[in-house]
Amino acid sequence: MNQERESTYESTAYNSQKKTELTARKNRSNDSYFTRVARGNKLGLPKGAHCQEYLAEWQCNIFQQDALQTRKPAKRQCEEMRDPHLMEFWPTLFEWPVFAMILRHGIAWCAFAGGIGGALIMTFIGLIDGDINLKAILGLLQFFFLPFFIAWLVLKLATKGEPKLKKDTRFFRRTGMVSIYRKGQDRLEIPFEEFEPTMTYRTGAAGSTGFMLQLTHRQSDIVISHINDYPEEYQVYLEWERLHQFMDISQPLPDRIVTEPARQFDPVTAEYDRKTERPKHLWRDMDREELRERREAAKQAAKDFPWGKTREQALASGWKPSEQRINWQALKEKQQTA
Structure with a gap:
């Protein structure tokens, strides 16, 4: 090895782990x-x-x-x-692959959250009122969801594969x-x-x-x-x-x-x-539910970490890593009943 x-x-x-001699920092005392x-x-x-x-x-x-x-x-x-x-x-934002990917995610949000989400909300309201406006729902899908979906699909195909960044x-x-x-x-x-x-x-x-x-x-x-x-x-x-x-x-x-x-x-x-x-x-x-639990525990552990200290110092001060923040027994029971 x-x-x-x-x-x-x-x-x-x-x-x-190797000690190296770095050259002195540039004198920045005159910086504005x-x-x-x-x-x-x-x-x-x-x-x-x-x-x-x-x-x-x-x-x-x-x-x-x-x-x-x-x-x-x-x-x-x-x-x-x-x-x-x-x-x-x-x-950097100033390159087509990066801009296109960001734009693609924004369009996807408009298409699925706006178009599909809006149609579901209108359907739900119609079920409550007992009067589903099918024409309005189809119009929302046709004039809102469909154009955004086509734009998303084109951008997805255009940005497929390795990004050619410069x-x-x-x-x-x-x-x-x-x-x-x-x-x-x-x-x-x-x-x-x-x-x-x-x-x-x-x-x-x-x-x-x-x-x-x-x-x-x-x-x-x-x-x-x-x-x-x-x-x-x-x-x-x-x-x-x-x-x-x-x-x-x-x-x-x-x-x-x-x-x-x-x-x-x-x-x-x-x-x-x-x-x-x-x-x-x-x-x-990994089981999807376990991944969610691990992610939430990791976020809380990262927020609580005493940044500026080593891991040994953090543990000594009472900080707990994510694996110690999960109720493994409760997670196991949840997985068994799922």
Whole structure:
């Protein structure tokens, strides 16, 4: 296994267990107020992944579990996700595949929640009043649901397969490098360990406040922003922790639903799964009710985690991980009666 590791990961790969001498930070004492605000506040977290409640991420849901039910080989699934055991990427809104995907989800909501949902509500009201207006219901489906459904279908076909992104920021686990897009120039590659995580506060058009994860380069003015705004601070901490664990070859890949097929292709992760006897299809074959319970417990555990402390310190202070927050006996009884 050691030979496999040496042949898989390059000497530049990031390893949190190795002490490296970083060059001094750039002197920012002359930065303006607005520049400091734009850079955000340092997260101030200890090195490593300590909470690890990745089921609490907003994108972890039953739809990802459904996606694992495909009969496609694991290798093919990984290719369609741009090989998540090799690369993590931060997209930008200013590319067609990303914009089209966001638009597709919005149209799907209009079609199914607005069209189908509206038709069901009108039917329910008609049943109560004893007068179902079939013409109005069909009109709603024809002029509201159908156009949105066709638009959703076209966008789904147009964005099928691997997204062809160009302007995204790429994080490579096996080399430890961050690849940054530069217009009209070759991509710039910088070691991951030269970046520091910061958090900025963003106010939306409606006045809502969100928190965004950024990476600030120690020796330059380069700042990389994550595409998502999060309503709660703990979500930013968790996002950074997941990225840090992904890049850290002393640790297995973060245990997420969507990337489960890729675990077998990363040597460190495969070895960890063998030692811990983790089922190969843990998330894919999990009972739906158990997945819901685990997800809710993970969200509460992530909210309660004393960020800024190590896992050992958190446990000593009384914090409970998600698996200790579930009433397993009640869950078992619920599953038996379902």
